[in-house]
Amino acid sequence: xxxxxxxxxxxxxxxxxxxxxxQGSRCACCLASPTAIDHDHRTGxxxxxxxxxxxxxxxxxxxxxxxxxHPPPHCFNAYWRNPPALLFGWLWHNKSSFRLAPWxxxxxxxxxxxxxxx
Numbered sequence: 001x002x003x004x005x006x007x008x009x010x011x012x013x014x015x016x017x018x019x020x021x022x023q024g025s026r027c028a029c030c031l032a033s034p035t036a037i038d039h040d041h042r043t044g045x046x047x048x049x050x051x052x053x054x055x056x057x058x059x060x061x062x063x064x065x066x067x068x069x070h071p072p073p074h075c076f077n078a079y080w081r082n083p084p085a086l087l088f089g090w091l092w093h094n095k096s097s098f099r100l101a102p103w104x105x106x107x108x109x110x111x112x113x114x115x116x117x118x
Contacts, residue, residue: 008099008100009093009097009098009099010090010097010098010099010100011096011097012037012095012096012097012098015037015046015085015088015090015098016037016049018088019034019037019048019049019084019085020034020049022084022085023048023049023084027049027050027051027054028047028048028049028050028054028079028083028084029050029051029054029058029075029076029079030051030053030054032051032053032054033051034049034050034051035049035050035051035052035055036049036050036051036052036055037049038050038055038058038083039091039092043091044091044092045083045085045086045089045090045091045092045101046083046085046088046090046091046092046098047079047080047083047084047085047086048079048083048084048085049084054076057076058076058079061076062076089101
């Protein structure tokens with residue numbers, strides 16, 4: 001269960017360092033250093049930290065413009081099915097902070113899991 005914050009707003013620095021620690025200071029999809037906090041643009045749900053390359057490739061792969069270049073288990077489909085940040089339930093709020101998802105009232109295990117649409 002994530003820590004509680006005033007008005008359920010979670011600072012960007014906390015999201016970054018919590019995920020950086022959880023992911024072993026690596027991109028969620030490859031072994032590079034992360035540079036971006038990735039989120040689902042449809043739901044606003046924060047997924048994890050990605051390197052610059054994966055952050056741009058992930059969007060192209062989602063649009064089916066490119067194929068995944070990483071061998072399993074470092075592939076975008078696996079990342080979308082089980083993103084590292086899922087258990088925290090963070091929603092993109094603005095450039096400096098995030099909000100806790102409204103469904104985050106109970107244990108993290110009760111969080112809904114969303115799969116890729118294909």
